[in-house]
Amino acid sequence: MIAGLTELIDFSKRVANTASQLASLREADVEIAQTPREEIHRIAGRTLYRIAANDPRRVPTPILVAYAMVGHWRVLDLQDDRSFVRNLVEAGCDVYVIDWGHPTPADQFDDFGDLVNSYMDTFVEVIRERHGIPSINLLGICQGGVLSLCYAALHPNNVRNLITVVAPIDFHADQHDERVETGFMNVWTRGLTRDDIDLLIQAMGNIPGEVGGTMFSLMTPFRTLAKYNLTLIQAGQDRDTLMNFLRMEKWLADRPDHPGAAAQQWLKELYQDNKLFRGEFVIDGRLVDLGAVVMPVLNIYSETDTIIHPLASKAMRCRVGSKDYSELPVSGGHIGILVARSKRLANSIATWLAQH
């Protein structure tokens, strides 16, 4: 009884501490993506940035980083000591990033052909011209990994090395895993009929970012609800932890809409029909032949990823044509590995690139 009351009083004190911390903060105090960068090229709302660097270049060939469209790339530069792109720069890489922007109804007909053969290809051309090189290093994360893989298969001469991070290749690899905490997105998407997907796109044009947000919330429903009365109060005891929590919240709140036509392909042809893995995925009338991915490949996945099953990523091994294929298992969550304080992931990538 006494222990319970003591804990209650302590909890109340922690709530008050958090309230004080929050009262002293404004929206403008929570900033993300603060690493200096330069806008290099812009095309139809998509932007190519170059991350500023003073460190000596250990990897002479620049890297183009493609993040997913279901979230904003700024998670890769969450804060000074949790910045994947900054870590890459500090590890000696010349880093370019694609900002897919915030698609509007005018972008609803953008499909994989536009994303891969138009935007990505334009950005790759810009980098090649700027550096006077025949090919670049391409690093794709999650859905960006799928786009990068497709690009590498369709434009193999433009890609010197390919790196994929927590990217799904076999979208059905989770089917034999009965754990409730994994593969929810796959289960949910496979449960939809094709008519439902078409109706959703017809009604919405683009898939609203909120739909993706809801899906992620459903994966851990109560934890999502509890984060504002438990996690936030815990984080509120320390300013740095609170700022980290709020920066992540800011990123989560900024969910771009997904272009409708690309979403139709993503959900039907990849999630449902698994066409990329089966070698049947067609972009702009051309088959995405993973056998054409002959450049060196580094495939990074997490054994504890609950969004992209590790087997879904590891399936790349038996599909790409590269004779120089490596895998790097890392520990951490789907997003956690990108916002970790540790620089190990960026250092491993830089080391691998320096050797290729």
Add this chain to the structure above:
Amino acid sequence: MNSTDDPKADTPSDSAGPASVTASYMQQTLELWNAAIGMWGAWAQAADVVSRERGLAMGKSLGRLFAPELWNSGEFGPLLEELRQTMSLPQLADVPSEKLFAIDTFAATVEVIGLLQRYMSISLPLWLSASRQFQAEIAARGKQGNGVKSPGEALDLWNSIVDRTLMQFNRSGEFAKIQQRMLRASSQYRLELRKLGERGARFFDMPTRTEMTDVYRRLRDMQREVQKMRRELSTLRQGKPTAADPVQSEVRTRKS
């Protein structure tokens, strides 16, 4: 002088007498009465047809609308479609609201509300299940001498059980089914709202969503075309053969 100028032309002649005037009056009254009877008969027949063709079906449908089973099942779509069919008329070229769009919008709204209710009714037992699991876990720990020592520990245990229960439910077929229906109903609702909005937009002479979508499609096609031409131009500047070149050379070969 023509007959219209003659004041006596339309009046019975004085020679016909009062009896003839009365008979004529009675005759006209009778004709009027007969016509009225015919009209009422026609209306009675129309009412009979409406009652037979529409009223019974409408009554049945409306009766089902208040049946608890319907609200429990959440299957409003078929009933509202039935109502729409019952009330529908053949299309008339100059009658504006022939499509009964209000019913469609109403149907879509009711469908969403019904599904929300259905979702609530499905999820309530989950909380009971989580409570039972929580009690069982507390009891089991107590028996093992490893009882919950603080409210914080109890809260952690409760959160973990609720999370797991909801995750299991979210992966179940039942949840998938209701989610699908919800998604379909929400999409349908949005499409119906768009139709309403487009009527308003046309009234105010503003572009509709459908027209804008058409513009976006054309814009995207043009963007792709421009992109393609830029690439070809760039390739030409570099002196490399473009994708069009083989075709041209083939044509030239044939001509020669």
